[in-house]
Amino acid sequence: MTQHELSAISVDLPIVLRLATENDLAKLEWYGQYRHYRNLFRRAFREQRMGRRLMLIADCNGYPIGQIFMQLRSAKRVFFGDEDSAYLYALRVMEMFRGQGIGTRLIQQAEVLALENNCTWATIAVAKENNGARRLYERLNYHVYGDDPGRWSYLDHKNRVRQVNEPAWLLEKALNKSSDLR
Numbered sequence: 001m002t003q004h005e006l007s008a009i010s011v012d013l014p015i016v017l018r019l020a021t022e023n024d025l026a027k028l029e030w031y032g033q034y035r036h037y038r039n040l041f042r043r044a045f046r047e048q049r050m051g052r053r054l055m056l057i058a059d060c061n062g063y064p065i066g067q068i069f070m071q072l073r074s075a076k077r078v079f080f081g082d083e084d085s086a087y088l089y090a091l092r093v094m095e096m097f098r099g100q101g102i103g104t105r106l107i108q109q110a111e112v113l114a115l116e117n118n119c120t121w122a123t124i125a126v127a128k129e130n131n132g133a134r135r136l137y138e139r140l141n142y143h144v145y146g147d148d149p150g151r152w153s154y155l156d157h158k159n160r161v162r163q164v165n166e167p168a169w170l171l172e173k174a175l176n177k178s179s180d181l182r
């Protein structure tokens with residue numbers, strides 16, 4: 001402890017990985033920080049119900065402190081033959097929970113779910129300036145196969161169009177039944 005710290009306690013918090021429910025949607029806004037994604041969360045949830053997307057969250061005491069979403073059978077990359085890919089995106093972990101393996105577990109669990117949904121490839125886009133996240137993906141055996149201008153738009157919570165311009169590396173990984181969490 002430093003001289004500014006008055007006392008300390010240790011807490012052991014269980015983190016459960018599970019699919020998002022409707023009750024999580026407002027909480028995914030993280031007290032306003034991601035309010036502008038409200039419509040995207042709702043659309044992802046509708047598509048989860050249709051079996052086209054999955055919203056995997058890391059739940060701590062009923063609050064989603066981390067997330068990764070997945071588009072199943074994504075058209076992001078054309079693979080050989082009939083092989084399907086899952087596009088993993090929107091990975092984030094609350095700052096105070098970072099560096100403890102939660103991001104890694106979210107990706108690994110997403111890969112298990114992708115395989116269960118007959119996707120044999122996973123793809124991810126990472127902003128070119130996000131070296132930390134790229135390092136994390138490469139440690140998990142993702143390889144850069146190309147890049148993308150990263151231009152897209154969405155309607156925010158006030159139905160205003162928001163433009164995104166974030167050049168990104170595209171990474172991919174062949175999913176292997178023996179190298180996942182099972």
Ligand SMILES: CC(C)(COP(=O)(O)OP(=O)(O)OC[C@H]1O[C@@H](n2cnc3c(N)ncnc32)[C@H](O)[C@@H]1OP(=O)(O)O)[C@@H](O)C(=O)NCCC(=O)NCCS
Pocket residue numbers: 090091092093094097098099100101102103104105125126127130131132133135136
């Ligand atoms: C990237 C992110 C999800 C990692 O979550 P995490 O729970 O800290 O991940 P882990 O503990 O499993 O692994 C830590 C690794 O994450 C990477 N990382 C990227 N940004 C980081 C950050 N701001 N803080 C800590 N680690 C970060 C590092 O590679 C680190 O590994 P290192 O030991 O080689 O430095 C988290 O840092 C985050 O939410 N960042 C902001 C959003 C983001 O950049 N998402 C990726 C979009 S493609």
